[in-house]
Amino acid sequence: MKLLSPAISSLARMRLWRIEAWKNNPLDAQREVLQDLVTSAQYTEFGRKYDFSRLFNVKAFKEAVPIHEYDDIKPYIERIMQGEQNILWNTPIYWFAKSSGTTSDKSKFIPISEESLQDGHYKASKDVLSLYYQFNPDSNLLTGKGLVIGGSHNINPMNNDAQYGDLSAVLLQNSPFWGHWLRTPDLSIALMDEWESKIEKLAENTIRENVTSISGVPTWTLVLFKRILEMTGKKTMSEVWPSLELYMHGGVSFTPYREQFRRIIGKDINYLEMYNASEGFFAAQDQPGQEGMLLFTDHGIFMEFMPVSEYGKRKPQTVGLQDVELGRNYALVISTNGGLWRYLVGDTVQFTSLRPYRVKVSGRLKHYINAFGEEVIVDNTDKAIAMAAEKTGTVVNDYTAAPVYFSDNANGAHEWLIEFEQEPADLEVFTCELDTALKNINSDYEAKRYKSIALGQPVVHSLRKGIFSEWLQSRGKLGGQHKVPRLSNDRKYLEEILQLQ
Numbered sequence: 001m002k003l004l005s006p007a008i009s010s011l012a013r014m015r016l017w018r019i020e021a022w023k024n025n026p027l028d029a030q031r032e033v034l035q036d037l038v039t040s041a042q043y044t045e046f047g048r049k050y051d052f053s054r055l056f057n058v059k060a061f062k063e064a065v066p067i068h069e070y071d072d073i074k075p076y077i078e079r080i081m082q083g084e085q086n087i088l089w090n091t092p093i094y095w096f097a098k099s100s101g102t103t104s105d106k107s108k109f110i111p112i113s114e115e116s117l118q119d120g121h122y123k124a125s126k127d128v129l130s131l132y133y134q135f136n137p138d139s140n141l142l143t144g145k146g147l148v149i150g151g152s153h154n155i156n157p158m159n160n161d162a163q164y165g166d167l168s169a170v171l172l173q174n175s176p177f178w179g180h181w182l183r184t185p186d187l188s189i190a191l192m193d194e195w196e197s198k199i200e201k202l203a204e205n206t207i208r209e210n211v212t213s214i215s216g217v218p219t220w221t222l223v224l225f226k227r228i229l230e231m232t233g234k235k236t237m238s239e240v241w242p243s244l245e246l247y248m249h250g251g252v253s254f255t256p257y258r259e260q261f262r263r264i265i266g267k268d269i270n271y272l273e274m275y276n277a278s279e280g281f282f283a284a285q286d287q288p289g290q291e292g293m294l295l296f297t298d299h300g301i302f303m304e305f306m307p308v309s310e311y312g313k314r315k316p317q318t319v320g321l322q323d324v325e326l327g328r329n330y331a332l333v334i335s336t337n338g339g340l341w342r343y344l345v346g347d348t349v350q351f352t353s354l355r356p357y358r359v360k361v362s363g364r365l366k367h368y369i370n371a372f373g374e375e376v377i378v379d380n381t382d383k384a385i386a387m388a389a390e391k392t393g394t395v396v397n398d399y400t401a402a403p404v405y406f407s408d409n410a411n412g413a414h415e416w417l418i419e420f421e422q423e424p425a426d427l428e429v430f431t432c433e434l435d436t437a438l439k440n441i442n443s444d445y446e447a448k449r450y451k452s453i454a455l456g457q458p459v460v461h462s463l464r465k466g467i468f469s470e471w472l473q474s475r476g477k478l479g480g481q482h483k484v485p486r487l488s489n490d491r492k493y494l495e496e497i498l499q500l501q
Contacts, residue, residue, distance in 0.1 A: 015130040022298035023356050026321055034058060034302040037335055040115075045087045046076065046341060058320065062304070067316055067333060067342045070108050076339075077109055083159045088339025089113050095174070096164035097278035098443075107443045109164055110278040116338035117174055119300040124281035127296065128274065131286045132246070136270065141212050144243050145184040148172065149202065149216030149224060150191065165191075167278045168216075184209045195220075195450050203227045211241040215248040218257040219372040219454045222406060225264050236266025250274040251373055260406060275361060279345055280336050283359055292352030292360055297321075300337035305330035308348060311365055326351050331365055367487040371403035372412050372455050374445040376438065378486045384437035385418075391433045395421040398468045398484050402494040404459060413456040417497055419463045431460045463501055471497050 022029040038061065042052035055061045066072075073088070080093050088111060095117075096109040133139060150168035165173070169191050172183075183190075185205040192198040202224055214221060225237055234240050247261065250273055262268070275283040275293050280301045283293035295303070304318035308329045318333050332345045346366075349359040369376045381401060389396050397419040404413040416434070424430040435458050439446040448455040468484045474496075485493055 015126060016134060019127055019130060022296075023294065026295070026297040026357055029298040030302055030321060031058070033298065033300065034061060034335065037300075037302060037337060040090050040337070041088070041339070041341075043086070044090050044339075046339070047090075050341075061335075062318065062342075065335075065342050067306070067318075067344055068340075069344050069346075073340070073343065074108075077111060080111060081109065081159060081162055081164075083161065088341070089115075089337070091115065093339065094162050095170050096162065097167040097170050098164045099167070099278040110340070111338050112170055113338045115300060116280065116336060117171070119337060121171055121276070121281050124276070124284065124296050124299050127299075128248075128272070128284045131284065131294070132270075132272065134286075135288050136245075139245065140243060141246060142182060144210035144212030146182055146213040146215065147185075147202075147206055147209075147211045148183055148190060149214070149220050167276070184211065195447065195453055199224055199227055199453065203231055207232060207240060209241075210243055212243045213246040213248065214244070217251060217373045218249055218254060218261070219406070219412065219448065221247070222257070222260065222264070223411075223454055229264075237264055238266040244269055246270045246272060248272045248274055250276055251370075257406065260408070263408075275359070277345065277347075279334060279340060279343065280338070282332070282334075286358075292358030295321075295357040295359055297357070302335040304333040304342070305349070306333050306344070307331075308365065321357055324351050324354070324357075326354065329362055363489070367485055369401060369403055369414060369487050369489055371405060371489055372448050374442065374448045374455065376414070376442055376445055376487065380438060380442045380445070381486060383441055384434055387437040388430055388433035392424045392426075392430045393422070394424040394430060397421045397465070400468075400484050400486060400488070400493060400497065401458075402488045402491045404456075404491075411452060411454060411456045413459055415459045415461070415491075415494060417461050417463050417494060419465060419468055421465075423462060427460060427462055431458055434458060434460065461498075461501075463497070467497060467500055470500055474500075 038047070038052045038055050041047040047053070050064050055064055076087050077096075080087050081096065085092050091113050093111045093113055095112040097112055099108050099110055132141070148168065150166065150172050163173075172187060172190050185202055189198065189201045189205055192201065199220070207228060228237070228240055229235070232240055238244060244265065247269060249271065254271070254273065258271075270288060272288075273285045273293055275281070281296060281299060282301065282303075283295045285292070286294040297303075304320060305324050306316055306318045308331055310316035310318070311331055324330065327350055329348045329350055332347050332349055334343050334345060335341050336343070344365075346364055348362045348365060350362045352358045352360055364370070364377070367378045381399075385396055385399060388394075399416060399418040401414050401416045404415050406412045435449070439449055445455070472484065488494065
């Protein structure tokens with residue numbers, strides 16, 4: 001291992017000239033990516049439908065192909081999951097990344113091709129490693145192991161050739177042989193789907209490893225840390241893993257967790273944010289301590305940026321990299337070597353730099369709570385409220401919800417403020433029904449709620465009638481089209497309303 005690590009770290013540093021090429025010429029890189037995508041897929045069913053063989057530039061591509069949301073491409077994906085091929089992409093699709101649900105589905109399934117693995121996720125991962133070494137030339141990162149707190153995968157019951165799982169599980173299952181030497185725990189543990197047992201096994205099998213880096217969702221990482229400290233009797237994680245130097249995170253805002261990580265680790269380490277989603281690896285932090293992630297423009301993904309004001313229009317307009325502006329909210333639209341075409345990811349981004357192009361994830365197109373990786377959207381909560389009200393014979397006038405963040409002594413939760421027209425006979429029963437409904441509707445919420453390991457039972461307050469109207473009036477937004485925000489990923493609105501109670 002110690003002989004292998006310097007060789008790999010040297011290779012990582014040697015990649016820097018390739019990175020500089022697309023970093024300094026992002027528009028050329030993007031044009032080449034689109035040309036490769038359209039050429040590769042021209043004889044697929046989708047390519048024939050939109051006459052890819054006649055699309056020779058970005059303008060023609062945008063005019064020919066409409067913007068798609070998940071429900072638009074779902075029929076194609078379902079056919080691929082049943083075993084059909086050459087539908088969206090020209091090479092076989094045998095893997096699907098299971099992601100959080102859309103407005104009509106508990107889960108969505110993103111096709112993963114060999115090209116999207118090799119030229120997207122894995123290429124980007126190697127570039128992240130190279131960028132890290134550029135700023136940390138004396139790093140001992142590869143003298144130890146990387147702890148990966150991944151997801152699970154299952155055989156697809158519709159077609160035995162196809163499999164699906166969380167993105168992290170798909171990447172682990174398909175990673176090259178040398179990747180297994182640098183990672184802990186064993187694959188059989190990394191892919192477990194029962195989280196209580198998984199945390200226990202992760203703790204037992206990594207305590208004595210020389211862990212130098214960790215990647216995972218902050219919620220589960222903290223749960224693991226606390227269990228390891230219980231088992232070892234140590235006060236900080238740096239006592240367990242003295243060589244720990246890097247934590248890689250993404251998917252949810254790290255801001256609420258940063259101080260807690262600092263205290264529980266017990267020393268200063270490096271933190272690196274990545275924008276790696278089921279649909280592709282879009283960006284990663286290349287400058288330590290500075291906001292913004294370097295946009296990956298040569299990794300099998302062609303990117304467009306839709307001003308948020310365009311969302312919902314019959315023919316929404318997008319702009320290319322050459323026309324983006326700093327600080328403006330854009331919805332990310334992608335075409336990929338996994339067969340997504342002008343696909344609206346649902347995330348909004350803001351550019352923090354134009355030379356080179358760097359972005360930060362600013363939110364979602366719709367109201368949501370994603371403090372713990374649960375990705376609860378308004379459609380989920382509207383349905384859950386309706387189901388709970390029906391079960392308990394209550395009537396809800398209005399509601400809002402926000403996260404309760406992790407503390408040293410308690411797990412996170414969702415806090416709900418509900419104004420009832422007709423109160424439930426037992427608020428605790430209503431709370432249980434609401435929780436159950438959300439679990440049934442949203443698979444990511446269900447996973448985080450498992451035995452309350454990461455996310456506790458909702459905290460529900462019954463508010464006096466008229467309080468939401470008072471709050472809107474206090475903000476000068478009573479009447480018209482102004483509405484109480486159903487969900488928020490911070491507690492600003494919730495705290496304001498509680499003060500009026």
